[in-house]
Amino acid sequence: MRTATRLRLLPIGAACAALAMVLAGPQAAADNAGATQPHNRPHAVKSSTTASTGHIRSSAVGGPPGNPDGGVDDPTAADNEYFAARSAPGIVAPGAYGAAWQQIQSMPHYGPTWKSVTTAAYNSDDPLYRDYDSNSSGGAGNVTGRMTGMAADNAGHIYAGGANGGVWRSSTGGGQWTPISEALPAASTGDLELDASGRLWYATGEANTASDTFTGSGVYVLSHPVHGTFSTHDRVGGTELQSTSIRKIRFIGGTVYAATTRGLYSHPLSDLHGAWKLEFAPNPTYLPGGSQATDPAAPYKNIVNDVTADPTDPSKLIAAIGWRSGDTYNGFYTKSGGTWTRITTSLGDLPTAAANVGAVTFARSVDGSKFYAINQDPTKISSAQSTLGGVYVSNGTPFGPWSLIADSPKLEASGSAETGATYNPGVQAWYNQFLQVDPTDPNHVYMGLEEVYESHDAGATWNTVGPYWNFTYPCWSIDPTKQTGTCSPTTHSDQHAVAIGSMGGKAYVVVGNDGGVYKRPVAGVLDSGGHAADWQSLNDGTIDTLQYYSVGVGADPSGKGVAVSGGLQDNGQSILRSGPAVMGSNFGGDGGDTLVDPANGCNIAQEYTNENMWVTNDCGQNVSTDPSTSTEYNVPPNDGVNGTARFTAPFTADIKNPNTWVAGGQHVAVQTKGFAIRATSDWTDVYDLGTGHLSSAVASSGGKIYAAWCGGGCNSVGFSRGIAVGNADGTGWHQLTLPTDGTSLPNRYLSSIAIDPSDANHVYVAVSGFSRKWTEGPGADFGHIFESHDGGTTWKDISANLPDVPADSIQILPHGGIALATDLGVFYEGAHSSCWSILGNGLPTNATLQLQLGPDGNLYAATHGRGIWKIRVPSGGQNQQ
Incomplete structure (x- = not known):
């Protein structure tokens, strides 16, 4: 990789040449010191075998009448849209976006102030546009762009992180949003978490490995999120997590762990100034600076999806590691005596073979009595039906034995709108995952794939409380006078993030998906079809994370x-x-x-x-x-x-x-x-x-x-x-x-x-x-x-x-x-x-x-x-x- 520290200058006018020379200084400093990195595209988005994030119009594929979408798109084309266009004809070194951002800080401005156009609510069910080939009457209501991080406290404050829209705060239990990360060089969200002291952690860099994801500039902590806003001074550690994506932030004992696309990192919670420590990378020679760093497969060789620990001994960690499309290093790893080893013995129903472990999400109950997990199976990645390996539960320890509590057929039978005509629940399980246990009930769990599911009995039975859409249900109607017919409103599809909070003593769950933020009471009610009757869209137009390709x-x-x-x-x-x-x-x-x-x-x-x-x-x-x-x-x-x-x-x-x-x-x-x-x-x-x-x-x-x-x-x-x-x-x-x-x-x-x-x-x-x-x-x-x-x-x-x-x-x-x-x-x-x-x-x-x-x-x-x-x-x- 070239290491030149100065822009190549063209024979331009003297004034512009002088300016370019001035700008080369900060860029050179960034090269040597590792400037903060904004918006770096992840290398871990390219796949020739996985689905993209959109959905096919039925009229193009002969789907069921009345369905405006359904199924999956061609993944290769979608990935090439972003990854290849920005990396061809080779491999891009970390720090490229950061150097550009650093240079921009010294550039002059010309012209007036930009004005936001899309400040009105975007109603996907607007009755003016009823049509079989629109989204109208599907039930998602007001929408905005993809949300990949959610956090909520017990005083009505909700925090939402856009896939590339930064962090937003509502102080009213949803709605009337304010952006709070405008001063940061990264707008891509990997995770949002509130720690025990009420600090808001913002892990940048979306790790959903979609076709249009951006990497980030590290982890930031806001000590007073109720009133404050993020600044570059809030970054935790040094430059270790620049130009990577972070799927999960987990607090275990006195340590915070970051599951990233370049390994598992840790940092003490007591002092946020020191460097992040690389806990484990299964293939370290593929990391930046390693002997195989320029290998085209390098971005896929050290992906950590999640980490959790035995509640009785926080030193007993278990990490879910692996690329969604499969690799020999995929699996569950544990730390013992300072050494990480892959688990090859039985974990019960939860598979340990590398071939069957893909993208994984953990969740544990507050009392430690229940652990839940979603596993996506790489061997199913080429299936147009489902990539879901299963949903599992373990009593009291993440080391098992785990029991299978849901698979695609079981979830389909729970009231899913995914009928099986073109696909089944979990068709995009590599992209859509969340888990959340009710803090007051270890048997009450929310799970997100394309749809939102809820169980009150630790997974023995499920309801599809947030179905994909209403189009396949008998109650569906595109009569403009009936809005969504007699169906209950639902969430947008493709679930990514979840949190439980409360306001005035009333608890609610908030979910983030490809259509923004939705909320319902934790003690919610179901309609006659077994779907939630009380979803509320929080996308009121004050939150604009819409992801436009064109105008x-x-x-x-x-x-x-x-x-x-x-x-x-x-x-x-x-x-x-x-x-x-x-x-x-x-x-x-x-x-x-x-x-x-x-x-x-x-x-x-x-x-x-x-x-x-x-x-x-x-x-x-x-x-x-x-x-x-x-x-x-x-x-x-x-x-x-x-x-x-x-x-x-x-x-x-x-x-x-x-x-x-x-x-x-x-x-x-x-x-x-x-x-x-x-x-x-x-x-x-x-x-x-x-x-x-x-x-x-x-x-x-x-x-x-x-x-x-x-x-x-x-x-x-x-x-x-x-x-x-x-x-x-x-x-x-x-x-x-x-x-x-x-x-x-x-x-x-x-x-x-x-x-x-x-x-x-x-x-x-x-x-x-x-x-x-x-x-x-x-x-x-x-x-x-x-x-x-x-x-x-x-x-x-x-x-x-x-x-x-x-x-x-x-x-x-x-x-x-x-x-x-x-x-x-x-x-x-x-x-x-x-x-x-x-x-x-x-x-x-x-x-x-x-x-x-x-x-x-x-x-x-x-x-x-x-x-x-x-x-x-x-x-x-x-x-x-």
Whole structure:
């Protein structure tokens, strides 16, 4: 791995060169001292055999009528969407994001303050958007982005940690949320826990190994969480837990343990200033600095999922260790005499063979009389039915014997909405897990997989108190006057975190999932179907952790303001119009790329996944109970039908001929009907990028098309990239000759293309990943934005003083200048400047995946964890120096 400590500087203007030299100092210091690391993507997300975090529309797979989603997505495409784009063509060294964040702290700002757009509640059951292919009437109600950490006290304070949205506090028993971690460089949550003294522990770095997870910057402790906010001074220990993910924080005796993707760490609770101690890593040579650290398998070799101890002797630890897809080191380990060994003797029903131990979660009762565990079985990971090994209980000790108390068939029989038609409970058990024992009753336990389950008799019987949705139940109705029909409201699917708290002596359980935060009384009631009748969504709009992939803006047909749409992780597509006080959901499942008619915001094209596109001409307002009269049209190109496109595949409209659309999969496809498109047959494949080549970005102006692509699986092994250029009528297509050694355009993932409206030969390309300073791979080279004046024959690096961080989206501004969205914010270069500034003020530190101009003179930013934001378009003047 390269160890250069200074940015490579280009021959730029003197002022910008001076600024870049100044910025190189903090980065060099970060290299040597280990600066705090924000938002590092985990390496432990890549898998070719596991499901992604979204759900398939039934109309695309022939599922049960009335189900807008159901089943699992293609995992490889989803993982490549994030992991590969940011690591190709090699392995990224720890500290890359931290060095970029450190540099950004010294950069100037240009422009006004960003304003949050998505401050209204997002009602996934909004009756304005009733449709068989939306989320409406499923019962989840108000939603926000994925929650991966929950904590609660007995005075009405609830703390929620977003997957990439930071920590939020409610002092009212839920709702009226306030962000309390804005000053930290990491917004990704691994775990939230309150210790015995009431301190709030924030473990950064989501460890759910999903397709869009971020690593973190360590562990922080807030001594007075009721009123305080986190700062960088609250970090525990040194830099030991930077650039890793933390699945669990556990307090055992006088020690806190962190189960991370790089081993098990410990720290004394009495003094938080010393370094974290590496307790155990089963394969230490694969850790950073080890002899095998650059091995492609290194990120998967030291994953610790959880740890617990014998209640009578805290020194007797048992750790659940292993990669979800299976490895020879997977299993349960115990510490004896200072040495860790794997348990090979019987633990009862709980398996000990490496092949059968995957992601594991422990829970113990307050009195120590009961231990519970969930185990995901790697041998089932390729099954479309369930990956759940089982749920187990042990009396008084985690060393067993453990008894099986639930498996997938038993949970299905407990009232699950997972009918078995396409999958069964635990289909994503590697991703969805939580366990919580009632502090007052060791036999009362809550368990989360895709759904929420409850047992009052230590697992002998279960109820599905939080079913996946209401669509499969007889009480379901999409009649807009009945909201969710006669069904009880439920939680969003995909459970990750849980806590029990109380207010005014009334105890409640709060759960965090892909739709945010939900609450019900611990002494709750069930309806006639055995489901909870008392769930309450706490996603009131004051908490915005929505994870957008895209944003589109058009004039509202009402004549007032604009309609703002965006595709979301597992929350379909949102639409916010100028009149309603809430956002609605007009498309279901996972939302991908988005195209909105600037002149009419009710003309919307939305990608589900893998180029499976849908169109509406009335904002998706369909109140019919007859699917044949739907006003949403499924119009995928051929690659969207065949699945030969990336998880979030690019599509766009020609900037001069808006009825000409271009979509990119293995083929470049064109249609010329605009929003009047009605069928796949309206698309024409005009160019084949080649077998194994999938488009990563497309742009079109006046019929001239640029299509960037990646190959070799779009990952680090055999990675390749290129740009094809041609015309919408199918003529003139050719591949640009790009160097493979990175001498002009790096051999990294090409994430965005923008064409100058006045000259189709003047084009910009954004480059993801990190420079060869951090990436060990052929042709990684330097730079994140490149410019060509000759149609891509030659390229110039105009990155100048940009931080070395993945670039995601380019927007050419109408009055001159360029906006560039990255994993750490949005940057601006003026029309007469060669120097970059931070665009505006107030945008949360977050990955901004797409920029779009609105017809109202605002630039809109889709962040993946903090919703949609807008800023007045800069005038195009010189950057501030």
